[in-house]
Amino acid sequence: MNATLHKLLSDIERFGEENDAANDERGRRMLNITRGTGQFLAHVIGVMGARDILEIGTSNGYSTLWLADAVAPNGGKVTTVEMAPAKLRMARENFAASGLGRYIDQVEGDAGQLLARSGDSSCDVLFLDSERTEYVGWWPDIRRVLRPHGMLIVDNATSHAAEMAPFMQAVAAEPGFSTSLVTVGKGEFLASREADMARYWAGWRER
Numbered sequence: 001m002n003a004t005l006h007k008l009l010s011d012i013e014r015f016g017e018e019n020d021a022a023n024d025e026r027g028r029r030m031l032n033i034t035r036g037t038g039q040f041l042a043h044v045i046g047v048m049g050a051r052d053i054l055e056i057g058t059s060n061g062y063s064t065l066w067l068a069d070a071v072a073p074n075g076g077k078v079t080t081v082e083m084a085p086a087k088l089r090m091a092r093e094n095f096a097a098s099g100l101g102r103y104i105d106q107v108e109g110d111a112g113q114l115l116a117r118s119g120d121s122s123c124d125v126l127f128l129d130s131e132r133t134e135y136v137g138w139w140p141d142i143r144r145v146l147r148p149h150g151m152l153i154v155d156n157a158t159s160h161a162a163e164m165a166p167f168m169q170a171v172a173a174e175p176g177f178s179t180s181l182v183t184v185g186k187g188e189f190l191a192s193r194e195a196d197m198a199r200y201w202a203g204w205r206e207r
């Protein structure tokens with residue numbers, strides 16, 4: 001990570017902490033992932049060699065920058081969706097300041113609609129950090145867009161365990177997926193789409 005991005009991330013962290021401490025209203029809070037979670041996401045993307053990342057819930061773009069910095073060496077991109085105009089503006093400014101804009105496709109609008117029009121098996125990693133009450137309803141499209149060997153990562157698995165439980169139970173019960181919980185940051189729920197691993201590694205070696 002270069003020094004410019006490092007400083008920008010630190011500035012966004014500080015802004016988020018001060019802003020969220022001063023605002024009770026959820027819509028005004030940035031609700032950024034932790035730095036440890038950013039490092040974890042970057043690690044997963046690097047190890048997987050992931051190229052097509054879909055993020056649900058941009059806020060002001062803190063997590064997007066971690067994803068974009070990780071996917072850049074793989075020649076990939078991050079598509080990220082947000083519906084709040086003020087946060088879209090802040091994210092756009094942060095993306096421009098980061099120099100990572102060419103790795104980010106910023107979508108304005110409703111995540112459910114974006115998921116519905118996303119192609120089958122179009123996504124290597126889907127990072128879900130949005131309105132938790134919607135997750136169960138979004139699951140059929142999430143399952144459809146994940147590639148074989150693709151990974152779903154969901155924030156707030158331990159910080160909001162009760163709200164997350166119905167979704168985590170539905171995914172864990174799904175044939176063809178394996179799940180786990182990583183206790184970094186606010187807790188990351190992972191679900192991997194099982195694949196024909198022999199075919200996957202053969203394809204990976206040809207990259």
Ligand SMILES: C[S@@+](CC[C@H](N)C(=O)[O-])C[C@H]1O[C@@H](n2cnc3c(N)ncnc32)[C@H](O)[C@@H]1O
Nearest residue numbers: 031032033057059062063082083110111130131
């Ligand atoms: C927890 S914040 C995302 C934080 C961000 N991932 C980060 O770590 O920097 C959740 C965001 O999802 C957005 N959101 C909620 N429901 C949405 C929907 N249906 N479509 C698009 N964005 C939505 C909210 O406006 C909010 O900014």
